[in-house]
Amino acid sequence: MEIEMEGGDGGGGSGGRDVGVVAYLVWEDLTVVVPSFGSGATRRVLHGLSGYAEPGRFMAVMGPSGSGKSTLLDSLAGRLSRNVILSGNVVLNGKRRSLDHGGVAYVTQEDVLLGTLTVKETLTYAAQLRLPTTMTKQKVNSIVEETITEMGLEHCADQLIGNWHLRGISSGEKKRLSIALEILTQPHLLLLDEPTSGLDNASAFFITQTLKNAAFNGRTVISSIHQPSSEVFALLDDLLLLSNGETVYFGEAKMALQFFAEAGFPCPSRRNPSDHFLHCTNSSFDTVRSTLIRSHRMHEPEQLSDSLMNLGAEEIKATLIEKYNCSKYATKTRSRIREISNTHELVTERKGGSKARRWVQLLTLVRRSFVNMSRDWGYYRIRVLAYILLALSVGTVFYDIGTTTSFTALLARVNCGGYVMGFLTLLSIGGFPSFIEEVKVFSHERTQGHYGNAVFVLSNFLSSFPFLVGISVSSITIIFYMGEIGSDFSHYAYLCLVLFGCIAAVESSMMLVASLVPNYKMGILVGCGFIVSKATC
Numbered sequence: 001m002e003i004e005m006e007g008g009d010g011g012g013g014s015g016g017r018d019v020g021v022v023a024y025l026v027w028e029d030l031t032v033v034v035p036s037f038g039s040g041a042t043r044r045v046l047h048g049l050s051g052y053a054e055p056g057r058f059m060a061v062m063g064p065s066g067s068g069k070s071t072l073l074d075s076l077a078g079r080l081s082r083n084v085i086l087s088g089n090v091v092l093n094g095k096r097r098s099l100d101h102g103g104v105a106y107v108t109q110e111d112v113l114l115g116t117l118t119v120k121e122t123l124t125y126a127a128q129l130r131l132p133t134t135m136t137k138q139k140v141n142s143i144v145e146e147t148i149t150e151m152g153l154e155h156c157a158d159q160l161i162g163n164w165h166l167r168g169i170s171s172g173e174k175k176r177l178s179i180a181l182e183i184l185t186q187p188h189l190l191l192l193d194e195p196t197s198g199l200d201n202a203s204a205f206f207i208t209q210t211l212k213n214a215a216f217n218g219r220t221v222i223s224s225i226h227q228p229s230s231e232v233f234a235l236l237d238d239l240l241l242l243s244n245g246e247t248v249y250f251g252e253a254k255m256a257l258q259f260f261a262e263a264g265f266p267c268p269s270r271r272n273p274s275d276h277f278l279h280c281t282n283s284s285f286d287t288v289r290s291t292l293i294r295s296h297r298m299h300e301p302e303q304l305s306d307s308l309m310n311l312g313a314e315e316i317k318a319t320l321i322e323k324y325n326c327s328k329y330a331t332k333t334r335s336r337i338r339e340i341s342n343t344h345e346l347v348t349e350r351k352g353g354s355k356a357r358r359w360v361q362l363l364t365l366v367r368r369s370f371v372n373m374s375r376d377w378g379y380y381r382i383r384v385l386a387y388i389l390l391a392l393s394v395g396t397v398f399y400d401i402g403t404t405t406s407f408t409a410l411l412a413r414v415n416c417g418g419y420v421m422g423f424l425t426l427l428s429i430g431g432f433p434s435f436i437e438e439v440k441v442f443s444h445e446r447t448q449g450h451y452g453n454a455v456f457v458l459s460n461f462l463s464s465f466p467f468l469v470g471i472s473v474s475s476i477t478i479i480f481y482m483g484e485i486g487s488d489f490s491h492y493a494y495l496c497l498v499l500f501g502c503i504a505a506v507e508s509s510m511m512l513v514a515s516l517v518p519n520y521k522m523g524i525l526v527g528c529g530f531i532v533s534k535a536t537c
């Protein structure tokens with residue numbers, strides 16, 4: 001076996017990125033089980049899968065919905081959810097280990113992006129978070145520009161991404177941006193979960209072509225693909241076809257047609273190969289299959305095999321799996337796995353995740369958070385306006401409430417405080433959509449290994465910190481002396497400050513709770529509970 005290898009150039013050549021570090025990935029007997037925990041039967045999602053991926057090749061994982069494509073990618077990336085049990089080996093460059101974030105990039109199905117930033121800003125912040133702090137600003141910018149060009153995003157580089165209320169770039173461009181974010185650090189292994197889902201044929205082709213180029217540059221690329229067009233299928237180097245968590249075919253994509261023909265299920269000449277494979281492997285495709293058989297009978301009766309006519313979907317699937325297991329393709333796979341596993345000493349690896357210093361990450365995150373807040377009307381501007389109006393109304397209602405320590409004056413001040421807090425906490429709900437979006441991005445980046453927990457928690461807190469310190473502390477003190485300054489016009493200004501202070505306190509607490517709880521949904525739930533309890537008070 002030949003393995004070409006170069007060391008990373010560590011700051012020269014290609015913008016200080018590790019070019020040429022290769023990734024040979026092998027998975028053996030990979031089984032994923034979902035335990036029943038007392039209710040129902042234990043489910044097997046993956047049944048002892050084995051395979052390999054090599055540098056310079058683009059592998060597609062295909063199969064019907066629910067066949068285990070995402071589960072396989074999650075297992076390879078070490079991102080399986082905690083409620084499942086994984087057994088078997090994942091071996092990178094001959095070493096059995098969990099894949100570190102430095103050299104492995106995983107593009108998930110969902111695009112997790114901040115809608116208020118432009119494409120270029122998103123990539124620049126990501127570069128500052130992950131590239132070495134020692135790298136000059138010009139170098140970082142040139143890497144960002146290179147990545148934008150590589151992903152064909154030049155035309156929308158300065159366009160906002162967009163969110164639920166802001167029309168931004170298209171879904172195809174969002175997907176390309178998600179990929180760009182992952183290839184920014186030139187990972188040697190790129191995993192992608194359905195990057196072409198929901199895209200038209202032209203966008204899907206463009207993305208696949210880009211991935212093919214990424215593989216051509218020496219990366220190992222594995223991507224699940226739902227139903228590729230024949231043009232997209234022609235770009236694939238290797239194919240792993242799954243059905244109900246079992247391997248139906250593993251090998252060169254162009255040989256898959258031959259395997260199906262040998263197994264007794266030839267693909268009609270005018271049919272998209274991927275459609276044919278999915279029809280044959282999908283258990284719930286009996287109706288479609290009968291249509292297929294009818295169409296064959298009419299147009300190409302000679303191409304219709306007896307097996308396709310007479311067998312049910314489950315039987316076809318079982319036949320294919322059996323034929324594959326004793327085929328020359330399976331034998332070749334097993335011997336290649338052995339070969340790759342024995343040559344680990346030839347290959348170098350890059351360890352560690354982000355190379356930026358923690359304080360740089362912290363500053364970058366806080367800065368990004370401020371930009372996001374200041375551009376979001378719902379999160380920031382409308383609420384600031386609402387708070388000013390509210391402050392003026394509260395000021396009018398409680399104007400000159402008295403300075404004495406009499407019961408009435410004290411009660412009036414307590415009422416004022418309660419009123420302010422109640423309204424503020426309810427108004428903070430206006431910032432929820434943006435808050436959820438931001439926490440999602442934070443959580444996603446943390447899972448991807450872009451920064452650690454400490455930076456994550458601290459940056460969440462610091463985003464609201466200036467509000468908290470600059471306004472909150474002073475204004476909350478002032479409220480107790482409100483009576484004494486009540487006759488002064490500055491009373492309104494103080495009330496405004498009180499309002500901002502309180503909201504900052506509430507938001508900081510929510511942020512902190514949400515960032516401390518690993519699952520952001522749970523964090524938001526706790527945040528909601530916090531708001532409701534405050535409002536009720």
Ligand SMILES: Nc1ncnc2c1ncn2[C@@H]1O[C@H](COP(=O)(O)OP(=O)(O)OP(=O)(O)O)[C@@H](O)[C@H]1O
Pocket residue numbers: 034045063064065066067068069070071072081083084
């Ligand atoms: N953490 C989990 N807990 C329970 N079931 C799971 C879990 N992960 C996967 N499964 C189950 O495993 C099966 C395969 O899921 P997976 O998402 O891998 O399929 P897929 O091929 O990627 O499907 P799709 O193409 O629709 O995204 C599904 O039935 C799913 O419900």
